[in-house]
Structures are given as C-alpha cells and as structure tokens.
Amino acid sequence: MGLYRAIFYRLVLAVVTLLLLSIIVFAGCQILPGDVGRAILGPFADARAVAALNHQLGIDRPLLVQYWSWITGMVQGNMGMSYTYREPVAPFVIQAMLNSMKLAAIAFVLVVPLGILGGIVAALKANSWIDRTIVIAGLSATVVPEFVSGIVFIMVFSIWLHIFPLTGTAPHHAGPVTQIYYLLMPSIPLFMILFGYIARMARAGMIEALNSDYTRTAVLKGLSRRQVIWRHVMRNALLPTITVIATQCGYLIGGLVVVETLFNYHGIGSLIFSAAKAKDFPMLAAGILVIGTVYVSVNLIADLLYSALNPRISFGGSR
Amino acid sequence: MLDALTPMQDATAAALDVRDLDIAYRVRRRDRQVIRGLSFRIGQGETFGLVGESGCGKSTVALAVARYLPDNGRVRTGSIHIGGADALSMQGEALRQFRTRSISMVYQDPGRALNPSIRIGAQMAEVFEVAGVPASERMGKVEAILNRVRIVDAGRVMGRYPHELSGGMLQRVVIAMALAVDPTLLILDEPTTALDATVEAEVLDLIETLRAEMGSSVLFIGHNLAVIRRMCARVGVLYAGTLVEEGPTREIFSQPRHPYTVGLLRCLPRPGLSKHQTRLDTIPGFLPTSLADVKGCVFAPRCGLAQDICRTTEPPLIPVSEGRVSRCHFHEQAPDLPRTTPPAPPTDRKKVPAFRPVIRADNISKTFGNAAAPVYALRDVSVEIWPGETLGLVGESGSGKTTLAKLLMGLTPPDPNAIIELNGQKLAHLATARQPAELEALQIVFQNPDAALNRSQTIRGIISRPMKKLGGYRGAALADKLRGLMSHIRLAERYLPMRPRQLSGGLKQRVAIARAFAGDPRIVVCDEPTSALDVSVQAAILNLLADLQAEQGVSYLFVSHDLRVVRYISDRIAVLYLGRLMEIGPAEAVFNGPHHPYTESLMAASAAEEASGQLRLKGEIPSAMRPPSGCVFHTRCPRKIGTICETTEPELVQREGDHGIRCHLDLDQMGRAVTIEA
Numbered sequence: 003m004g005l006y007r008a009i010f011y012r013l014v015l016a017v018v019t020l021l022l023l024s025i026i027v028f029a030g031c032q033i034l035p036g037d038v039g040r041a042i043l044g045p046f047a048d049a050r051a052v053a054a055l056n057h058q059l060g061i062d063r064p065l066l067v068q069y070w071s072w073i074t075g076m077v078q079g080n081m082g083m084s085y086t087y088r089e090p091v092a093p094f095v096i097q098a099m100l101n102s103m104k105l106a107a108i109a110f111v112l113v114v115p116l117g118i119l120g121g122i123v124a125a126l127k128a129n130s131w132i133d134r135t136i137v138i139a140g141l142s143a144t145v146v147p148e149f150v151s152g153i154v155f156i157m158v159f160s161i162w163l164h165i166f167p168l169t170g171t172a173p174h175h176a177g178p179v180t181q182i183y184y185l186l187m188p189s190i191p192l193f194m195i196l197f198g199y200i201a202r203m204a205r206a207g208m209i210e211a212l213n214s215d216y217t218r219t220a221v222l223k224g225l226s227r228r229q230v231i232w233r234h235v236m237r238n239a240l241l242p243t244i245t246v247i248a249t250q251c252g253y254l255i256g257g258l259v260v261v262e263t264l265f266n267y268h269g270i271g272s273l274i275f276s277a278a279k280a281k282d283f284p285m286l287a288a289g290i291l292v293i294g295t296v297y298v299s300v301n302l303i304a305d306l307l308y309s310a311l312n313p314r315i316s317f318g319g320s321r
Numbered sequence: 322m323l324d325a326l327t328p329m330q331d332a333t334a335a336a337l338d339v340r341d342l343d344i345a346y347r348v349r350r351r352d353r354q355v356i357r358g359l360s361f362r363i364g365q366g367e368t369f370g371l372v373g374e375s376g377c378g379k380s381t382v383a384l385a386v387a388r389y390l391p392d393n394g395r396v397r398t399g400s401i402h403i404g405g406a407d408a409l410s411m412q413g414e415a416l417r418q419f420r421t422r423s424i425s426m427v428y429q430d431p432g433r434a435l436n437p438s439i440r441i442g443a444q445m446a447e448v449f450e451v452a453g454v455p456a457s458e459r460m461g462k463v464e465a466i467l468n469r470v471r472i473v474d475a476g477r478v479m480g481r482y483p484h485e486l487s488g489g490m491l492q493r494v495v496i497a498m499a500l501a502v503d504p505t506l507l508i509l510d511e512p513t514t515a516l517d518a519t520v521e522a523e524v525l526d527l528i529e530t531l532r533a534e535m536g537s538s539v540l541f542i543g544h545n546l547a548v549i550r551r552m553c554a555r556v557g558v559l560y561a562g563t564l565v566e567e568g569p570t571r572e573i574f575s576q577p578r579h580p581y582t583v584g585l586l587r588c589l590p591r592p593g594l595s596k597h598q599t600r601l602d603t604i605p606g607f608l609p610t611s612l613a614d615v616k617g618c619v620f621a622p623r624c625g626l627a628q629d630i631c632r633t634t635e636p637p638l639i640p641v642s643e644g645r646v647s648r649c650h651f652h653e654q655a656p657d658l659p660r661t662t663p664p665a666p667p668t669d670r671k672k673v674p675a676f677r678p679v680i681r682a683d684n685i686s687k688t689f690g691n692a693a694a695p696v697y698a699l700r701d702v703s704v705e706i707w708p709g710e711t712l713g714l715v716g717e718s719g720s721g722k723t724t725l726a727k728l729l730m731g732l733t734p735p736d737p738n739a740i741i742e743l744n745g746q747k748l749a750h751l752a753t754a755r756q757p758a759e760l761e762a763l764q765i766v767f768q769n770p771d772a773a774l775n776r777s778q779t780i781r782g783i784i785s786r787p788m789k790k791l792g793g794y795r796g797a798a799l800a801d802k803l804r805g806l807m808s809h810i811r812l813a814e815r816y817l818p819m820r821p822r823q824l825s826g827g828l829k830q831r832v833a834i835a836r837a838f839a840g841d842p843r844i845v846v847c848d849e850p851t852s853a854l855d856v857s858v859q860a861a862i863l864n865l866l867a868d869l870q871a872e873q874g875v876s877y878l879f880v881s882h883d884l885r886v887v888r889y890i891s892d893r894i895a896v897l898y899l900g901r902l903m904e905i906g907p908a909e910a911v912f913n914g915p916h917h918p919y920t921e922s923l924m925a926a927s928a929a930e931e932a933s934g935q936l937r938l939k940g941e942i943p944s945a946m947r948p949p950s951g952c953v954f955h956t957r958c959p960r961k962i963g964t965i966c967e968t969t970e971p972e973l974v975q976r977e978g979d980h981g982i983r984c985h986l987d988l989d990q991m992g993r994a995v996t997i998e999a
Contacts (some may be wrong), residue, residue, distance in 0.1 A: 215433040222387055223498075224421025224451040233447075234436050313438055313482040 012305060016298045023294045024076070024287075028069050031283045042085055059085065061283075072284075076291065082284035086277075091288045094273065099292055102262070102269035105170065106254040108182060109189035113196045114247055118240065120197065121204025125239075126231070128209060137205070140198030148191040152264045155187055170267030188265040192258075196250050203246045204239070211239035241312055248304030252297035334405030336506045336538030337363040337386065342399035344381055344390070344562075352397075354612040355381050356562040359399070363506070368532065368539040370553030370570060372546060374585075374855040375826075376608050378562040379542045383510045386540065387426050388416060404505040421451045425499035429511040431491035435483040441494055442479030448501045462501070470497040470527060487941050489520035493527065500531060507532075510542045517717045518882055519938045522926040525552065544855065546589060550574050555644075558582050561608050561619045564638070568645030576656065578647040580624045583658045588860035590889035592928075595908065596867040600662045601860035601889070607825060618650070625659045626651050662864060667871035678705035679843050679876050680729065680763070683740040687724055687733070687900075696945045698724045699735070699900040706844060709870060711877040713891030713908065715884065715923065719942045721900040722880045726846045729878065730765050731755055744843070761791040761840030768849035770829035774821040780832050781817040787839040809872070810835040811865065827858035831865070838869065844876040851886060863890055884927040888912055896920050899945055899953045902973060906980030914993030917982045918960040924994035952985065960986060 039052035039059070056062050060071070075082055081091040117140075124136040143151075159166045172184040211217060212235055220234040258271035266272075274289035276282075344356040355378045363369040371379045384390050386401055388408060401408040403423050411419050428434055436444055445466070446459040454462060460479070467475035470493040483491060492512065499507055509528070513521040525548065532539060543549050549556055550570055557567040558579065566579035577583045587602035606623035609615050618624070621631040630650055638646040649655060687699040699721045706712045714722050727733045729741065731752030741748045743762060749755050755763075767773040774783055785803055788794045794802050807814055812831050821829055830850060837845050847866070851859040867890065869875060881887045887894065887908075894911040896904040896919060904917040911920060922938040938957050943949055949956045955966040965985055973983040984991065 215428065215430065216436040218389060218426075218428075219434050219495075219498075220436070220447070222389065222420050222424070222426050223448050224417050224419075225447060226417060229447075233439070237438050238436065311438070313484070 009306065012302055016302055019298055020291070020294055024073055024291055025069075027287050027290045027294075028072065031287055032065065059083075072287070076288070081288040084282055084285045086280045086282045086285070091284050094285065095270070095288045095292055098268060098270040098273040098289070099296075101267065102255060102258055102271060104181065105185050105188055105258065105262070105267065105269055106192075106251070108185050109192040109196070109254060110251065112189060113193045113200060116193075117197045117200030118204045118243065120201035121206075121243070122208055122236075122239075124201065124205045125208030125212065128205075128212075133205075136201060140201045142198075143194035144196075144198035146191075146194060148195065148260045149264055151191040151194055152188070152261060155190055156264075159187060168266075170262070170265035185267075188261050188267060191261055192254060196254070199246060199250060200243065203243045207239035207242050208235060211235045214238070237311065241308060244304055244308050244311070248300050251300045251304075255293055255296045255300075334402065335362045336365055336367065336404060337361075337369075337540060338400075338402040339382070339386070340400045340402075342382070342385065342401065343397045344378070344385055345395055345397055346391070347393040347395065352395075354562065355394075356385075357612055359559075359562070359564050361557050361564065361567060363538050363540060365538055366536045367555065368541055368553045370541045370543065370549040370556040371559055372543060372549045372556055373559035374544060374608075374857065376561075377559045379559050380510055381562075382559075383426065383508050383540065383542050386506070387424055387508060388420070417451075422502060423505040424508060425502070425504040425506075426508040426510065427492070427495050427499050427512045430515045431488060431495045432483060432515075434495050435491060437483055439482075440479065441481050441483065441486070445479070445494070445498050445501070448498055452502050466497045466501050467494070469500075470494075470531070472497075487520075488516050489524060489941060492516060492520075492524050496524075496528065496531070500535060500537065503535060503537070505538065506540060507537045508540045508542070511544070512541075513548065514543070514545070518884070518923065519717055519926040520941070521548075522938075528552065546574065546586065546856070558585075561615075562612055563619050563648065565620065565648045566646065567638070568641070572642075572645060578641050578645070578652040578655045579620075579649045580626050580655050580658045581620050583655050584623075584661075585856060587660075588856045590860075590863070590885045592885055592888070593912065594885075594889055596863075596890055597666055599664045599666055600864050600867070602660050602662055602664075603861045603864065604857040605661050618648070620649075625661065626654055667868050675708045677745050678742075679708045679744060681705040681740070681742040681745075682725075682729060683742075685725070685728060685739045685741075686736040687721075687728060688736055690946070694946060697900050697948060698945060699728070702897070702900070702902045704895055704902070704905065706876045706878060708843070708876055709874040710893065711870065711879050711891045713887035713894040714878060714880045714897065715882065715887055715894060716897035717923075717942050718882075719899070719945065720897040722897055723848060724900075725897070726765070726848050726878060726880055730763060730846055757791045761787070762843040763846070764837035764840065764842040764844075765846040765848065766830070766833050766837050766850045768852050770826065770833045770853075771821070773833050774829060774836075776821055779818050779820055780824075783821075783832060784817075784835050784839050787836060791840045806835055806838060809869065810838065825858075826854055827861060830854060830858075830862055834862070834865065834869075838873075838875075841873075842875055844878065846878045846880070848880045849882070850879075852881065852883070859886070866890060884924060896923070899942065899948050901953055901983065902981075903954065903984075904980075904982045905973075906976075906982075907978070910977065910980045915988055915991035916993070917984050918958050918986070918991065919954050921992045921994045922957075922959060928994065952983075960990070960992065962986065962990075 039055040040047070043052055043055060060068065072082065079092065081095060083089065084091050084094065087094070120136045120140065124133040127133050156168060160168045166187040167184055170185055170188040172181045176184070217230060217234055220230045225233070255270065258269050259275050261267070262269040262272040263275055270289055270293060274286055277285035277289060339362070340360050342356055342359040343354070345352040345354045359382065361369065371382060373379050381390070381394070384394070385396055386403070386408065388411070390396070396409055403419070406419065406423070408419065435441070442460060442463055445463045449459040449462050450456075463479060464475045467478060472478055472490070472493055478486065478490070478494070486494070496512070512528070513524050516524060529552065531537070541549065541553050553570050555568065556570040556573055557564050558573070558581065559565070560581045566573060566577065566582050573582060574586065577586055581604070584602065584604040588604065590601060604623055609619060609622065612619070617632045617635055618627070621627040624631065628651070636648050636650045638648050639652060641647050641652055647655070682705070683703045685699055685702045686697070689696040689698055702725060704712065714725065716722050724733070728735045731748070731750060734750040739750070741750065743759055748759060752760060781803070784806065785799055788799055788802055792802070804814065807817070810831055812828070812835060816824065816828065821832065824832065851862050854862065863886065866877065870877065877890070879887060879890050891908045893906060894908050895902060896911070896917060898919050903919050904911060912924070914921065926938065940957055943953070943956060951965070951967045951969050952958070952971055955961050958966065962985060969985075971983050971985045973981045975981050976988050982991070
C-alpha cells in the first residue's frame with residue numbers, strides 16, 4: 003500500500019515542480035528584452051502594424067490572463083502558435099524532441115555501460131596504472147567543453163579524414179543505420195563529458211562495497227572472487243550510480259544546445275536556442291517545459307528503480 | 322583432484338598455532354610495525370581470549386589468521402598454522418578451500434557483516450554451496466542450522482532482508498553461518514560489543530552452548546574483561562602488539578602478574594562500587610606511537626614499577642607458574658603496582674543546602690508519528706534532579722533514554738502539558754526559545770566526541786565559543802576563564818591550538834566535557850559519555866566527572882547501558898522500559914533490591930557477562946508502535962503473576978523512602994539479582 007501512496011506523492015511533487023518551472027519560464031520570457039511584434043516585423047515596420055500584431059498575438063493582455071491561457075493550453079496539448087512560423091508549436095517541439103532523444107540515446111547507450119565498466123575495472127585494480135589511467139582520462143575528458151572537442155572531431159574526422167559526415171542530420175528518409183552513423187560523432191563530445199562522472203561514481207561505489215564487512219563475510223565463506231564480485235559487490239556498489247545516471251540523462255536532453263548547434267542537428271537544444279534568439283516565446287517556453295518534463299520523469303523513474311533494487315528503502319517507512 | 326588442493330589437516334595438531342608473528346602496515350612508504358613477536362597456541366576444543374585496548378593489534382591478529390589483512394598489511398616474519406596446515410603459504414584454490422572449511426569469523430557489527438540486498442536464506446545457502454551441497458538440499462540445511470541457534474521461526478527469517486531483523490537476531494544468523502561447516506577454528510572478534518546487555522547475555526549463552534555441543538576451537542577477541550573472563554579458559558593480554566601476559570583466565574584475572582593487566586583490572590568499577598567510596602585507578606600516558614623506537618619493555622613509559630633495566634632490556638616471557646607467563650622483569654611485584662590516582666574520593670563538596678531540585682520534569686510524554694500510527698517514545702515520565710546529584714538513566718536501546726535527554730535539552734519538543742522547570746522556573750520546550758542563562762545552565766556531553774566536536778575548529782575555538790556566546794567573556798577575562806577551565810579539566814594548554822583529529826579519543830572527550838563546563842552549568846546531560854572509550858580512559862573520565870561534581874556542585878543526568886558505570890557515578894537511578902519509568906530511587910536501593918522484575922533482569926544480564934545460568938529476559942523489546950496492554954513489561958516478565966498484568970497498568974508506587982516501583986507485586990514478592998563479587 004505504502005508504495006502506491008509514495009508513487010502518488012512523488013507524482014504530485016513532480017507536477018508541482020513543473021508548475022513552478024512554468025511560472026519561472028513564463029516570467030523569464032517576459033523579461034527578455036525587446037518587443038515581440040517589432041522583432042517579427044523588423045525595424046522599419048509601421049508602429050500601428052506592430053501594435054496590431056501584438057494585439058493579435060494576445061501579448062497586450064494582462065500577464066495573469068496570458069499565463070492562464072498559456073498553461074491551460076499546455077495541459078491540453080495546445081502549445082500555442084509560433085511567432086516566427088505562424089504555425090502551431092507542437093509539431094516542431096515534438097520533432098525536435100524525437101531528434102534529441104535519438105542523439106541522447108546513442109550517447110547514453112555508449113556511455114553508461116562503458117562508464118560503469120571503466121569504474122568497475124578501476125576499482126578492481128585500485129591504485130594500479132589502469133586505475134590511474136581511467137580516472138585521469140575520465141577527469142580530463144570531462145573538463146574539455148563540448149565545443150572544443152566537437153570542433154576537433156569535425157576537423158580531424160570530417161575535414162581531414164572524411165570518415166564521418168560534417169553534420170548530425172542524416173539525409174531525408176535515411177535508414178536507422180545511416181542515422182546512427184550520422185549521430186556517432188556528435189555523441190562523442192557528450193560521451194566525453196559523462197564518462198568521467200559515471201566512471202567515478204561507479205568506482206567509488208565499488209571501492210566502498212569491496213571494503214565492506216559483508217564483502218569480507220563473502221570472501222571468508224570461501225566464495226570465488228568472481229562470485230563475490232557478481233553477487234555481493236556489484237549490486238550494492240552500483241545503486242548510487244543509478245541516481246547519477248538519471249541526473250545526467252536530464253543533462254543529455256537539456257544540455258544539447260552546443261552540440262546540436264555545432265553539428266547543425268535539429269534537436270530540442272538548437273530549437274530553443276533559435277527560439278530564444280527570435281524571441282519566439284511560445285516555442286521557447288514549450289521547449290523548456292518539455293525538457294523539464296523529461297528531466298522530472300527521468301528522475302522519478304530513477305527514484306523508483308533505486309528503491310526497487312534497494313530493499314532497505316520501503317516507502318512508507320515502517321518495518 | 323580436489324584432495325590435492327585441500328589443505329593437509331592433522332586431527333591432533335593445534336587448532337591454531339601462531340609463532341613469532343610480526344606484522345607491519347605500509348604507511349606513507351614506511352613500515353609501521355603493529356604486531357611483534359607474537360606466539361600463542363589454541364588446542365583442539367579450547368577457547369582462547371585475546372584481550373587488549375584499542376590500537377593493541379588484536380583485530381590485526383584475527384585478520385592475519387583469516388588471511389584478510391588489508392592490502393598494505395604484511396606478515397614480515399613468523400608462521401600461522403591452522404589444524405597443522407600452513408595458513409600463510411596458501412594461494413588460490415587452496416586458500417579458498419581453507420576459508421570454506423577451516424576458519425569462520427564473526428565480527429562486531431552483524432548489521433554490516435551481512436549483505437543488505439540479499440535475503441538471509443540465500444546468503445546462508447552460499448556457505449553450503451561452496452561446501453558442495455546440492456542446491457535442493459541447501460535451504461533445508463539453512464533451516465536446520467537456524468534452528469540450532471535457537472531461531473524459532475526459521476522459515477520466516479530466511480525470507481527477510483538483514484535490515485528487517487534486530488541486532489541480536491542478526492548476530493545469531495552470523496554465528497549460524499560461521500558454524501555451518503564446523504570449522505577448525507572459529508574467530509569471534511568482539512561479537513557482542515554492538516549489542517544490548519540483555520541481548521549480549523543471550524548471545525554469550527548461545528555461543529557457550531554451541532561451543533560445548535560442537536567442540537569448536539575458538540579465538541575470542543575482546544576488550545570487555547568480564548566477557549573474556551566468562552567465555553575463555555585461557556587468555557593472552559596484548560599491549561602495543563606485544564603479548565605481555567598469558568595463562569588460565571581465572572588466575573590471570575584474580576592474580577595478574579603484569580603491571581598492564583593489573584592496571585587494566587583496576588580501571589573497572591567493581592560491582593557495587595560508588596564514587597563516594599574511592600576514585601578509580603587509571604593507567605597514565607599513551608600507547609607508544611612507534612614500536613620501532615621502543616627499547617626495553619613496551620609498557621615501561623607508563624609503568625609505576627619501571628626501573629632502569631626496563632628501559633634498556635626487553636623482558637622475555639617469564640614463566641610465572643604452570644602454564645603462565647608474564648613479560649615483566651618484576652612480575653612478582655606487579656600486584657603491588659602503586660596507584661596513580663589517590664584512592665580517597667573527592668570530599669571538598671560544595672554542599673549547598675538544597676530546597677528544590679535543579680531540574681524538574683513533570684508529566685513528560687513524547688509521541689512520534691501521526692495520529693493514525695502513534696509511537697509512544699515516552700509516557701508520563703516525571704523525574705527531578707537535585708543540586709550536586711547524579712541521576713543514572715538505564716534501559717535497553719529503544720527504552721527512551723536518549724529521547725528523555727533530548728527533551729530536557731530542548732532539542733526536541735515534548736507533547737503539550739509537559740512541564741520542565743530549571744531552579745523552579747518554567748523552561749521553554751525548545752532550546753531556541755530559552756534564555757542564554759538557561760542554555761548555559763543545561764549542557765550535554767555526547768557518546769561520540771568525534772561527531773560532537775567541529776573538526777575544522779581549534780580546541781580553543783570549540784571551548785571559548787560558548788564562553789563568548791553565552792557568558793559574554795572577551796579579551797583578558799576570556800583568557801583567564803579559559804585557563805581556569807583547562808586546569809579544572811586537567812587538559813594541558815598546549816592542546817589549545819590543535820584540532821580534534823590530533824587528539825586521542827579520551828582527550829577529545831575531555832574537550833567535549835570542557836565545552837559543556839565552559840559556561841557554569843548546573844546540570845550536564847551525559848549521554849553514554851564513556852561507551853566509545855577504552856577502560857583506562859573511561860576510568861579517567863569518570864574520575865574527572867566525579868571531581869568536577871565535587872568542586873562545582875553540578876548535577877548529572879547520566880545515560881548508560883553499563884550498569885557498573887552507572888552504579889559508580891550515580892546517586893539515584895531511573896529505569897526506563899518502552900518509554901515508561903519502571904523504577905526510580907536511591908542507587909543503593911535500586912541495585913540491592915528488592916527491585917522491579919525488569920531491573921532484576923537487566924542486572925542479571927550484566928552479571929551474565931561473568932557467569933551463566935542467570936535469569937534471562939526472553940525475546941526482544943516490543944515495538945513502541947504496539948506496546949503490550951496492561952503492564953508493558955508483561956510479555957517478558959519473569960515474575961508475571963497473572964491476567965492483572967495483561968489488563969491493568971500498575972502505578973509507580975513509592976515503596977520505601979523515595980524508591981518508586983511500577984509493579985503489581987508486593988515488595989516481598991520481588992526478587993534480588995545476584996551480584997557477583999569481583
């Protein structure tokens with residue numbers, strides 16, 4: 003019973019978080035400098051035309067009214083009209099989100115197993131040269147900004163060696179293999195940033211578990227090293243890593259702006275980037291809210307997964 | 322080809338034979354010696370105790386025997402034979418087989434010894450898996466071995482995760498697992514230190530019974546002399562990695578022949594001893610920081626008998642009598658070791674004619690949780706503490722001791738209607754609402770000074786902060802006050818610029834006490850202040866507390882699970898069970914009886930450290946969420962008289978003088994626990 007109540011409670015919390023986010027996004031868009039009508043029509047347009055357009059867009063109404071109509075529309079799946087394209091926002095956002103998820107998924111599929119594996123190997127060979135190499139390489143890769151590594155990769159692999167295409171966007175109607183091929187290089191900078199985090203968490207968890215009393219018990223039982231590590235060390239060691247991976251997932255979706263722009267890939271990051279430049283408030287707000295929703299959901303799933311794997315956390319708190 | 326891999330075992334060989342063992346840890350590229358020249362032997366079916374204070378190397382010995390030294394630990398010279406097989410030369414598969422069949426180990430914290438994410442049954446089954454038992458028979462064997470350690474509902478326990486079981490239950494599981502394959506040697510490393518006294522008594526009984534049934538050979542490692550005395554036939558006393566005395570336990574404890582053993586035994590408050598009779602003796606000084614620099618006897622710098630020869634020539638193990646050795650040049654004089662503290666108790670009491678208690682807590686209840694599932698941590702507890710008096714607070718974990726201490730301190734609010742008065746003035750329930758003078762008057766010393774002292778501050782900062790914040794001292798006045806306090810606490814001024822991590826556990830606790838006495842407290846709550854300390858340090862801290870009380874007329878609320886310590890320091894005793902005050906009265910009356918059946922059981926458990934066959938409390942303390950009806954103790958009471966106990970909660974009735982007992986029994990029907998004279 004406690005479990006369902008706890009899930010319900012987390013869901014309510016997630017909704018409240020998103021509501022707060024929507025208020026912040028809405029307020030933030032209000033303080034963006036510039037006049038929307040003027041931005042759309044250009045500096046030479048007639049002042050009356052600008053006023054008429056602002057009225058048509060509804061942005062001369064009181065703020066609370068604007069927020070209410072926006073948020074109610076949002077909940078019903080109506081994300082409003084783009085100022086720039088004069089078309090509904092939803093298809094743009096959904097398409098961009100799907101594109102971003104493809105990129106994120108590839109980076110994720112690469113980095114999670116390799117990061118965890120790197121951490122495990124480092125921990126099992128703690129303080130050896132293998133350990134030092136993994137830790138230092140992970141740390142170094144993490145501090146290289148995406149635009150630096152991205153540009154280097156473009157230079158080396160696209161311009162000099164012609165191994166990978168220059169862009170992340172595959173030609174129309176390309177099959178999944180081609181799409182993956184186009185997305186491999188953009189996902190490498192993301193991989194570099196995340197590998198260090200994940201490997202370090204996995205390493206720390208492993209070392210703690212290896213030094214624990216229960217591992218000693220398992221060794222002294224006479225279990226083989228392989229059995230000790232698979233049955234006793236792994237599961238306890240990697241629990242905290244799950245939380246890290248979940249937060250990094252959020253980053254993967256939300257932090258794609260640089261990589262997507264660099265590789266000219268039409269994902270959610272480049273969408274909100276161009277929307278912010280064009281002061282396309284409905285597009286920008288919808289994009290951010292969608293990212294927020296993904297972030298919150300992923301964390302919710304991670305929490306539930308963590309508790310499912312950890313018998314000590316029983317929602318509701320009673321024994 | 323398994324036979325070739327199985328270590329050669331000789332049924333007639335000693336279970337454990339350690340010779341000239343020398344172990345060092347590699348710290349910052351230098352070897353730090355921790356065990357030197359250690360030799361001892363455990364015969365088949367024998368129980369050998371290794372006793373010593375923290376840092377003496379006893380756990381290192383256990384780990385070396387189990388071949389589980391940390392990566393930086395190394396056996397430099399010497400040998401370890403188990404059942405005749407050379408343990409140190411084993412590698413790979415042979416080592417695994419050796420661990421499977423020859424040794425088992427039980428250590429201090431059973432909650433950490435078991436994997437938190439695997440069910441009990443599955444963890445235990447692994448023992449049989451490595452022993453080659455077919456999968457279909459394993460669970461049956463697990464159940465059988467759980468029954469053997471007196472776990473009644475074995476099937477249910479097997480389906481549980483470790484966190485769902487109590488400490489006592491977990492330790493039984495660990496013991497069951499250790500004995501499952503009938504090992505050549507069983508190592509018990511402080512197996513009951515983390516348990517309540519009542520649970521400890523049960524676990525010790527169990528170990529004793531099983532040992533007798535199975536004829537196991539046991540290496541028992543501990544710091545609790547009373548437990549060692551009860552459990553072990555022979556004992557070795559370890560000091561700074563060196564075996565200083567060895568022989569039959571009863572002889573060694575009754576006629577110690579090494580000054581360290583003598584000192585250790587004198588540090589313990591004897592049963593029934595009180596602070597008004599005599600000061601505890603202590604062992605001055607500290608363990609040597611480096612064994613490499615020691616010339617002569619390791620104990621010489623702290624020894625009251627040391628002569629020139631002791632500082633130059635290391636004594637060998639000198640035979641004292643049949644089967645007894647002592648590493649002391651003057652072992653014959655050891656019993657006459659001069660005291661390091663004057664025996665006379667502090668007398669210059671600043672006796673104030675008291676006309677009202679310094680603190681009075683009336684009608685205190687504390688309910689946790691919500692209205693649907695209330696947890697009664699405390700129910701209608703009323704206590705008062707008079708000036709210059711110590712009220713000892715005892716009870717098992719979960720009885721509400723710490724909650725009461727926290728409520729008085731204002732760290733957590735009691736239920737409404739509670740009254741807390743300081744010198745007749747009503748106190749706000751929360752510390753944040755109390756006046757600076759009131760905060761100053763009410764101070765606390767915690768169990769673990771490591772956690773209680775701010776690591777990033779100097780000792781000067783820690784102690785002077787309350788003087789500045791609460792007393793308003795500044796400049797020269799502050800310096801004077803600080804110097805005065807340091808001399809009271811017997812803390813050298815050279816420690817002032819240091820930080821907590823640079824001090825030993827005992828010194829840290831002294832700083833914590835100094836902090837509490839920085840204002841001019843009227844009452845200090847001492848929450849298990851010596852539980853984390855070694856006995857020699859404990860004795861010094863108890864002396865200090867008694868001295869400070871005599872000098873300053875301060876009162877203590879002293880929370881402890883160690884009945885002898887409570888008896889020593891307390892003038893009156895309060896006994897809590899499931900948040901109810903079961904008994905309260907003068908220390909002598911409560912201890913000598915007749916007492917409440919719960920108090921009787923607690924005392925029996927304490928005495929059980931030394932002897933078996935005492936009255937036992939059955940089962941564990943019930944959950945405070947579902948306290949038993951009527952008298953909350955009736956489910957475990959050894960003297961229950963009938964249905965009245967299940968239906969009606971007895972009143973706390975004054976029996977003789979101010980000795981109150983909450984029980985349906987008449988005074989002459991109550992028992993007296995047998996106290997064992999040292």
